[in-house]
Amino acid sequence: MLRLAIVGYGNLGRGVEAAARQNKDMNLCAVFTRRDPATVILQTRDVPVLSMDALADWEDKLDVLILCGGSATDLPVMTPAIARKFNVIDSFDNHGNIPTHYAAVDAAAREGDHIAVISVGWDPGLFSINRLYGGAVLPEGKGYTFWGKGVSQGHSDAVRRIPGVADCRQYTIPVPEAMEAVRNGEDPELTTRQKHTRYCYVVAEENADKAAIETAIKTMPNYFADYDTTVEFVTAEELKRDHSGLPHGGSVIRSGVTGWNGENRQTIEYKLTLDSNPQFTASMLVATARAAVKMYDRGERGCKTVLDIAPADLSILSREEMLAQLL
Amino acid sequence: MLRLAIVGYGNLGRGVEAAARQNKDMNLCAVFTRRDPATVILQTRDVPVLSMDALADWEDKLDVLILCGGSATDLPVMTPAIARKFNVIDSFDNHGNIPTHYAAVDAAAREGDHIAVISVGWDPGLFSINRLYGGAVLPEGKGYTFWGKGVSQGHSDAVRRIPGVADCRQYTIPVPEAMEAVRNGEDPELTTRQKHTRYCYVVAEENADKAAIETAIKTMPNYFADYDTTVEFVTAEELKRDHSGLPHGGSVIRSGVTGWNGENRQTIEYKLTLDSNPQFTASMLVATARAAVKMYDRGERGCKTVLDIAPADLSILSREEMLAQLL
Numbered sequence: 001m002l003r004l005a006i007v008g009y010g011n012l013g014r015g016v017e018a019a020a021r022q023n024k025d026m027n028l029c030a031v032f033t034r035r036d037p038a039t040v041i042l043q044t045r046d047v048p049v050l051s052m053d054a055l056a057d058w059e060d061k062l063d064v065l066i067l068c069g070g071s072a073t074d075l076p077v078m079t080p081a082i083a084r085k086f087n088v089i090d091s092f093d094n095h096g097n098i099p100t101h102y103a104a105v106d107a108a109a110r111e112g113d114h115i116a117v118i119s120v121g122w123d124p125g126l127f128s129i130n131r132l133y134g135g136a137v138l139p140e141g142k143g144y145t146f147w148g149k150g151v152s153q154g155h156s157d158a159v160r161r162i163p164g165v166a167d168c169r170q171y172t173i174p175v176p177e178a179m180e181a182v183r184n185g186e187d188p189e190l191t192t193r194q195k196h197t198r199y200c201y202v203v204a205e206e207n208a209d210k211a212a213i214e215t216a217i218k219t220m221p222n223y224f225a226d227y228d229t230t231v232e233f234v235t236a237e238e239l240k241r242d243h244s245g246l247p248h249g250g251s252v253i254r255s256g257v258t259g260w261n262g263e264n265r266q267t268i269e270y271k272l273t274l275d276s277n278p279q280f281t282a283s284m285l286v287a288t289a290r291a292a293v294k295m296y297d298r299g300e301r302g303c304k305t306v307l308d309i310a311p312a313d314l315s316i317l318s319r320e321e322m323l324a325q326l327l
Numbered sequence: 328m329l330r331l332a333i334v335g336y337g338n339l340g341r342g343v344e345a346a347a348r349q350n351k352d353m354n355l356c357a358v359f360t361r362r363d364p365a366t367v368i369l370q371t372r373d374v375p376v377l378s379m380d381a382l383a384d385w386e387d388k389l390d391v392l393i394l395c396g397g398s399a400t401d402l403p404v405m406t407p408a409i410a411r412k413f414n415v416i417d418s419f420d421n422h423g424n425i426p427t428h429y430a431a432v433d434a435a436a437r438e439g440d441h442i443a444v445i446s447v448g449w450d451p452g453l454f455s456i457n458r459l460y461g462g463a464v465l466p467e468g469k470g471y472t473f474w475g476k477g478v479s480q481g482h483s484d485a486v487r488r489i490p491g492v493a494d495c496r497q498y499t500i501p502v503p504e505a506m507e508a509v510r511n512g513e514d515p516e517l518t519t520r521q522k523h524t525r526y527c528y529v530v531a532e533e534n535a536d537k538a539a540i541e542t543a544i545k546t547m548p549n550y551f552a553d554y555d556t557t558v559e560f561v562t563a564e565e566l567k568r569d570h571s572g573l574p575h576g577g578s579v580i581r582s583g584v585t586g587w588n589g590e591n592r593q594t595i596e597y598k599l600t601l602d603s604n605p606q607f608t609a610s611m612l613v614a615t616a617r618a619a620v621k622m623y624d625r626g627e628r629g630c631k632t633v634l635d636i637a638p639a640d641l642s643i644l645s646r647e648e649m650l651a652q653l654l
Contacts, residue, residue, distance in 0.1 A: 021587075098650050098654050124654045128653050132642055133638060136643070137607075137610045137641075258345060259603065264603035266610070267601075268453075273596075279593070282585070287464050290463075305649075306638075309637055310635050311460060326459050327446055327633075
């Protein structure tokens, strides 16, 4: 059994707890939290909830920790700090800062003689893997990533910060015509606006200026200004009733040509349709925890990403089972 | 530059030659053939075509050989024999015999201190990888593989052996309703007949008994008896005009649930749409040749499969480029 612990018990931590239960080789040993442990009630019985200070007592009692903090401020500090003492996995998803995070975690993990896998999930994660496979197999081609239809938590949060907004749920929606053009092998050049639209369900505070809110959303740089955005005002009850889930998904498509004169078109599409974004990320984190321990046991150290993990290491199956059932 | 050679110059060998040209780090050094080398004309200028006997002179002059023989009789002999002297890649695709082939190649490669990667392509190959990822990430779920629409060369050959048949092109077609049920998360139990249909374009010899041919096809065990099969007689000209390509493809779908009570459905679909089956297989062989050499240089020996290869090893990109562009 693999001795696993969770650090941070929000949506993602709860997802890891549930995913660990689906894998017979996983033994959840502890949950560490920055909150008062007495206030945290797990789904699992008989697993201790402990403060971060208690981590020091657990060296040699855990094979791997899954860090379920946020990418903005938690993980840049937490992952290097904990990687000095333990094998760790995180889901750092701030794409632009991955090289910096990688360098910090690599130095810490090597210093502590541990292994750390960063940026695990579906994007970055399984989508990254598929961007790599697509480019390696079809070098004369173009790669595209479409997201959605799904809830973007970062964009929802951005709208909530606008004065007069009580709540918001923002959906990212791929443009069907753009996806069709890619699937048809047209290799289109697509602007940000041509790839995705955004749809905001907004609960306004009483007497708020709805026209001002709508303008503030649609003109917000980076988040909305480059997109065709629709704003729909709903009641708090409607938002809760119709939009309380966290669905997401998307497609990584590689379209390329092969043959002496590039005469044949080949298309690869990897598509995710997810009812729960955090739970799917959690499932990938748990499979990656298994791989990290196998790699650590073989002597691998330092920071890795999903691109460095042989598929076989993610699986609970034996080599014989893989050869007979999967290959 | 990676020094590459091809063994066997049919559809697949020609595909490898074209794929190697698409990769800047590949240097095709020689093609080995069992035919009279004087009769083999390559697409590439200035690359020697040599008899199999000449292979012995090329030790230490090649980094890896891609073996483009058939799975029925060529590769079971060829791959172990050549793996004693060289690093090799093959596309052995007889699923049931993979464990036996693996054992033979592993022993030979270890004896010769080389690395060999077997069963490379898309199924076995990229489809195997996706069956593994799907099962590892969604352990509470079901996996499905659909093939087509595409030409099955094995089934076309089987029809050609029927008396009175001059030529045939057989298409394997997935049943759309079955794929929709899987995508909808219905977890159906599907019989062979419910998953795929078969369509045969047959050129009959003059005065052949067409009714007898149709019966012989539809009742052929293993190949057709378990399927709904349609037989359409066409002229040799029509077959050549409309069915001379080798398109193929298919989907690997994993549908599973996550959450403490399995309350959320998650679906992964990996889909290939290929104008040329052999050229796509060839493209995967070439990317795998790159990975094999990297692994050999790190000291790995013996027989591997695509499941043992970290995605990063397939890529021509540097670690820095991968972190910045792919992850």
